[in-house]
Amino acid sequence: MPTAKTALPSCLNVGILWGHGSIASTAAATVDALRAMNMLAAMRPGGAQPVVRWFWLRMPQERDAAPPPVPGADLGPEALDVVVIPGWLVPTGPQLREISQRYSQHFGAMLRGHLQRGGLVAALFNGSSLLAHCGLLARRNAALPWVFAPSIVLQSSESGAKTADVAEVIWQRERTWQRDGALWTTASLQDTLAAMLDLLAQTPAAELAQAASHALLFDPQRQLTATTAMETPTGHPLAAGALEQARRWLQDHRNEPYSLQATARAAATSPRTLLRWFAQVHGETPQDYLHRLRMAQAQALLQTTYLTVDDVAQQCGYNDTGSFRKVFTRVAGVTPGAYRQRFKLRTSRKQWLGRQGLPGDDGRV
Structure with missing residues (x-):
């Protein structure tokens, strides 16, 4: 593979179990994340x-179960990374227990060997039942x-007794999705994308997974700063309170030179009081909060x-590009x-003309 400014990882192979009753939305969301990464790689x-x-x-015995209409092909499990x-x-x-028992007879040895070789596994929604079995x-x-x-939990306890493992699964009741070593599990369908992108961020394609997450996942600060001409998402004032007034002032005036005095006036308090309470509640100074807003933009x-x-520096309120570069590198870790x-x-602009699509959108080889 040719070398360039940004080196691309070798091809990552992802296998998705499919059969009668499989949840199409989680499988399709997984493929959408992978397609987005290929689009960005292209x-x-x-x-x-x-x-x-x-x-x-x-x-x-379930070859007649048609998977979602997205690109894909069969491959031996020995070549899979995920x-x-x-x-x-x-x-x-x-x-669910009956299905897990049936699938474990065919895929159990493969899953154990896959994890022993350092592979990663995502068990989405009740797919964790198969892991438990x-x-x-x-x-x-x-x-x-x-x-x-x-x-x-019962399946995990019963399977543990068979394998001389005395502890059952530790159910994290307050987590929407969880990573434990090489295993990712989710508690609901809408957590699929976040969990999958986090898993893919642990692979050689990590940078592409992170870039895809920026586009596909909700980010409150980017919502606020995506378009400087727009107000906050609601367009309405935030709740009353000095700190909220200060925060709203910083959001609305993030492209202007920072002034602690002006921010304090907007909050109807003194600069000293604002500094003390802002740091206590938000864990940072108003200026640091402003820098984070500007960096998200x-x-x-x-x-x-x-x-x-x-x-970009000018649009984000920095008249000195050198200062902008220093702050950006400190926050993002790169220039x-x-x-x-x-x-x-x-x-790139040159790809706009005469092109209906981008290479790499299809997962086939």
Whole structure:
């Protein structure tokens, strides 16, 4: 693979279990994350080939179960880097246990070997039932869907007894998704994307996963700073209170030179009192909060526009580009130029003409 400013990882192979009753939304959300990464990789120098491939892993007796209409192909499990269990749409715990038992007979040895080789596994929604039946959740922290949690915990306990492992799964009741070592589990369908992108951020394709998460996941600060001409998302004043008034002032005037005195006047308090209480409640000074707002705006502009670094600095309220670069590098860990190369979400202008799509959108090889 050709070398460029941003080196692309070797191809990552992702296997997705599929059969009768599999949940299509979690499988499709997984593929959407992988497609987004390939799209972003195609925008990088030397990114003509996809960096992620995905394949359907089906039960031999369920070949008639059609997977979602997204690109994919069969592949031997020995070549996989990630295995995804999308869960099953079933009404009761006993039915889930029956499915898990049946799938463990075919995929149990593969899953154990996959983890022993250092592979990663995402068990989405009640897909963690299969891990429990295979004895892979004992002593593990896991996020479980409440409606199936008792059945999954029981399965883990029973499987642990068979394998001389005395501890059952540790149900993290307040977590929407959980990582424990090489295992990712989720408690609901809407947590699929966040958990999958976090998993993919632990692979050689980490930078692409992080860039995709910037575009696909909700980020409150980016929502506020994405377009300088727009108000906050509601367009209405925030709740009363000196600190909220100060925070709203900083949001509305983030492109202007910072003034502690002006911020304190907006909050109807003294600068000294504002500094003390702002730090106590928010854990940072008003100026640090302003820098974070500006950096979120700068990151969005670097990812989605063709503005020069000087122009980005100006739009974010920095008259001195050198100062902007120092603050950006301190916050982001890289220079603005390196950040743009690593996380850009727009293709080059020359690709706009005569192109209907981008290479790398298809997972096939």
